[in-house]
Amino acid sequence: MAKPMILVADDDADVRQALSLLLRDAGCEVATAASPAEALASLRQRRPELVLLDLNYRRDTTSGDEGLALLKQIRAQDGELPVVVLTGWGTVQLAVQAMQLGAQDFLEKPWENARVRSLVNIHLALADTRNRMRRFEEAAQSGETQDDEPVFHARGMREALDVARRVAASDVPVLLTGESGTGKTLIARWIHRHSPRREGTFVSVNLGGLAETLFESELFGHVKGAFTDARSDRIGRIERARGGTLFLDEIANITPSQQARLLHVLEEGMFERVGETQTRSTDARIVAATNADITQLIREGRFREDLLFRLNAVEIALPPLRARRDDIALLARHFLARFAPPDTAPLALSAGAD
Structure with missing residues (x-):
């Protein structure tokens, strides 16, 4: 896998060297620039x-004007390139200005190495997810998707997938x-595949x-002899998901005592x-799903x-197919391609159906 490339633009040679060493140690390729002109040349x-x-260079070391002007130029050339601004003269106002101009984050010097690594990992993951999302949308519009990728064009699904994209990196x-059949399991797997x-x-x-x-046995596991049929040790789903994602489907169907036991583990x-x-x-990311109205269930006790x-730190509501009329033909083409017998001519919808 190719190493991600990071451009470090700073007029201080010591800063460029320190960040280069830190980022290379983290598995990144690094390019450096000592001025706005060098930065733009590197980007080209x-x-x-x-x-x-x-944000501050030798011509003006306090206002941040040079850096903000460079940020504007970068945004004019590339509206999606992730940018984290840093300055030794940071103020809240300057940070707000940078964010308004399109910076994703703000880091003050002197920095903590752990903070730099964390920011880099987060924004590289977000950028990767955005790129994947764009490819999937383009593939969906042409009907060329993998079997387990969401197939959509309707606005409701675009909005849902946009939220999923933004939360996947966290x-x-x-x-x-959403109702049964809206793709909750599919989206849960999508979030996992696009997460760290x-x-x-x-x-x-x-x-x-x-x-x-x-x-309890399914979720938490058991040891040999714990009950009549426990003939050997068995790890539970939570333990199996260590380092990964635990998908709790039909969460609204569990009993009050099961809710209490699950709550204790999550807390x-x-x-x-x-x-x-x-x-x-535990070390698992939790994604849950339900087709029930949980708010009503809470009111009913x-x-x-x-x-x-x-x-529900983040809730994603998936629309039913009847609200996705634009996706019906797209889905039909997808399933024709997916389930067509091997070694046969491609199947297509009739003109009237399409």
């Missing part, structure tokens, strides 16, 4: 994945809502289909296998409001 030669841009819990946890495991559990007696980040006293930590608070 090769588009980086991220720019770290000083670890915040996501609640997917993409190399981890996507673990799905249908909570609506779990018996009360199996709930504490800890759990025990059934029959065991050793406490284990059938779902815990504090559990909902833990699940």
